[in-house]
Amino acid sequence: MNFWVIQGLNGLAFGSLLFILASGFSLIFGLMRIVNLSHGAYFMLGAYVGISAMAAGASFWTAILIGGVAIAVLGAVIERLILRRLTGQPLAQVLVTLGIAFIIADACVWIWTGDPRPVPMPRELAGAFRIHQLAFPIYRLFVIGVAFTLAAALWFLLERTRLGAMIRAGVDDLNMARAMGIRTSVLFPVVFCLGSALAGAGGVLAGPILSVYPGLDTDMLPLALVVVILGGVGSLLGAFIGSLIIGFIYSYGQALFPDLAYMILFLPMVLVLTLRPTGLFGRQAI
Amino acid sequence: MIRASRQQAVLALVAIAALLAMPWLVTSDYYINIATQIVIAAILAMSLNVLVGFGGMISLGHASYLGVAAYLTIYLSTHAGVGALGSALIAIGATTLLAMLFGYLALRASGLGFLMITLALGQILWGIAYRWASLTGGDNGLGGPIRPRPFGIDLMNPTAFFYFTLIFLVLAVWLISRFVQSGLGQSLQGARDQPRRMRALGYNVWLIQWLSFVFAGFWGAIAGMLYAYYHQFVSPQALHLTTSAETLLMVVAGGTGTLFGPVVGAALVVILKNVVSAYITRWLMLLGVVFVAIVLFMPEGIVPGLRRLRETMKMRPASSAEASLPAAEERTT
Structure with missing residues (x-):
């Protein structure tokens, strides 16, 4: 019994981290039709920046902020200087983001060496939460709380604000949205920066759980892709449910069949692509 | 058109003659081994080009077929006691079956979705090879002396092995060009340019693309078998996204949709990689920079x-x- 609860909470925590990564990825893909293959690299770079900020004396919370802002700025520069020049060439954009992912990954090895780096936990969240005989790290509960808060905030942004209405219009029909006078040249950078910031800050937040190591980027990126395939393109709810499903599968799989944890990831993909190629909550096929 | 194909045939003959003469021109094993690497990479790149160039389907998971075939070839002959020919045939057959499954899944989508699915499937395979250490040796990989001795010829000799791989390259060039000119290949190009019109004309676009996907997977498996023989070792790196990306770079660099573009691209990438690794360890960085530069400045290859x-x-x-x-x-x- 304890095992199922603990692993369920672990799955929830991992799914929460995935959601922070995948929600930005999904928004960018849904609106801009850019498959940002740098997204995993943003996540890793954000974590490394956070480590350096903490080493320089910043608190954990400031480090999250610095990680997020740094990656948002990087995202803005890449969007403005490179991706915008390739508007209307989705495949060229994908290849560029892949190239940038490699450059970032190698630069990280260069700067922070190839050794895995542990990320210190904020002192106020160290320790375990106890109920009956169960003990669960408080930090993981905190991460779950952050992801649910973020999900609510993003839902409010998308469903209840003017900016969100413009984003939803763009996701549904970009040309029609343009024709109605929505300025995509403003909308695109905002969404790309938002997604990048989430990836960067998410990397720092994930640090105490996953630690930071070369290869973290290519570990996380395919999971984000699977989440989007599973949940549906540009759907916030899809990204949320998809992240939790993958989080549970990964966590239980890791504990029950450590050798085959990755093999089990095929299962949701095979099921969804066979039965519902639009993803669980998507309105259009990917 | 006729002139163009004759020109290409002449070019192909010249290229083949040059390759046949290679071991006489350069006597160093080092260069012969690099030439062998180029030949293997060229087969892999040509197979990916069936999808990318002629099918318009950008796959970022083509290392799957290289890696799975290589793992199977080595595992069967070193751990399962299967003979050399049997291992090779089972490895290629099983990998082609895998291509059937992956093709079915990836072709549920098109364009960017296709790319995302192939990437995800490929990375899951990488994860399996990395984590399932009891079977795959994990990060340490699998290895063993597995080069066969067909008809008593010792393939441990670099020159002999070079000719061995060259046979497969010639076969690949011949059969892939036949494929491209065949009705199936022509309809694949039609489906690339005008999928809706092809559907309206009664072509089963899905089936055309799926068969081409399996065909590409088959040649990827051949490259994987040769890869296993050449290195006599395989690690998760063979399945990694960077390997898929390198292969895609060969295709894009050489020029998509041409028969010999991928061969040129393979030569460029392999030479670049070998030269660069001799001086610095920043191959991944260079790979990224080349990707960005090609897309920005030479999008046509x-x-x-x-x-x-x-x-x-x-x-x-x-x-x-x-x-x-x-x-x-x-x-x-």
């Missing part, structure tokens, strides 16, 4: 890109007729 550059260079100094004549002639290819 290095071979057509250089041709375009040369043409503009020729055009620039003279606005007279003599400058435009040679440029017009080049259009025939």
Whole structure:
């Protein structure tokens, strides 16, 4: 019994981290039709920046902020200087983001060496939460709380604000949205920066759980892709449910069949692509 | 058209003659081994080009077939006690079956979705190879002396092994060009350019693309078998996204949709990789920079890109007729 609860909470925590990564990825893909293959690299770079900020004396919370802002700025520069020049060439954009992912990954090895780096936990969240005989790290509960808060905030942004209405219009029909006078040249950078910031800050937040190591980027990126395939393109709810499903599968799989944890990831993909190629909550096929 | 194909045939003959003569021209095993690497990479790149160039389907998971075939070839002959020929046949057959499954899944989507699914499937395979250490050796990989001795020929000799791989390259060039010219290959190109029109004409676009996907997977498996024989070792790196990306770079660099573009691209990437690794360890960085540079500055590939550059260079100094004549002639290819 304890095992199922603990692993369920672990799955929830991992799914929460995935959601922070995948929600930005999904928004960018849904609106801009850019498959940002740098997204995993943003996540890793954000974590490394956070480590350096903490080493320089910043608190954990400031480090999250610095990680997020740094990656948002990087995202803005890449969007403005490179991706915008390739508007209307989705495949060229994908290849560029892949190239940038490699450059970032190698630069990280260069700067922070190839050794895995542990990320210190904020002192106020160290320790375990106890109920009956169960003990669960408080930090993981905190991460779950952050992801649910973020999900609510993003839902409010998308469903209840003017900016969100413009984003939803763009996701549904970009040309029609343009024709109605929505300025995509403003909308695109905002969404790309938002997604990048989430990836960067998410990397720092994930640090105490996953630690930071070369290869973290290519570990996380395919999971984000699977989440989007599973949940549906540009759907916030899809990204949320998809992240939790993958989080549970990964966590239980890791504990029950450590050798085959990755093999089990095929299962949701095979099921969804066979039965519902639009993803669980998507309105259009990917 | 006829002239163009004759020109290509002549070019192919010259290239093959040059490759056959290679071991006499360079006597160092080092260069022969690099040539062997190029041949294997060329087969893999040509198989990916069936999807990317002729099918318009950008796959970022083509290392799957290289890696799975390589793992199976080595595992079966070193751990399962299967003979050399049996291992090779089972490895290629099983990998082709895998391509059938992956093709079915990836072709549920098109364009960017196809790319995302192939990438995800490929990375899951990588994860399996990395984590399932009891079977795959994990990060340490699998290895063993597995080069076969067909008809008593010792393939441990680099020159003999080079000719061995060359046979497969010639077969690949021949059969892939036959495929491209066949009805299936032609309809694949039709489906690339006008999928809706092809559907309206009664073609089963899905089936055409799926068969092509399996065909590409089959040649990827052949490359994987040769890869296993060449290195006599395989690690999760063979399945990694960077391997898929390198292969895609070969195709894009050489020029998609041409028969020999991927061969040129394979040569460029393998040589670049070997030269660079001799001096610095920053291959991944360079790979990324080359990707970005090609997309930004030579989106049509290095071979057509250089041709375009040369043409503009020729055009620039003279606005007279003599400058435009040679440029017009080049259009025939």
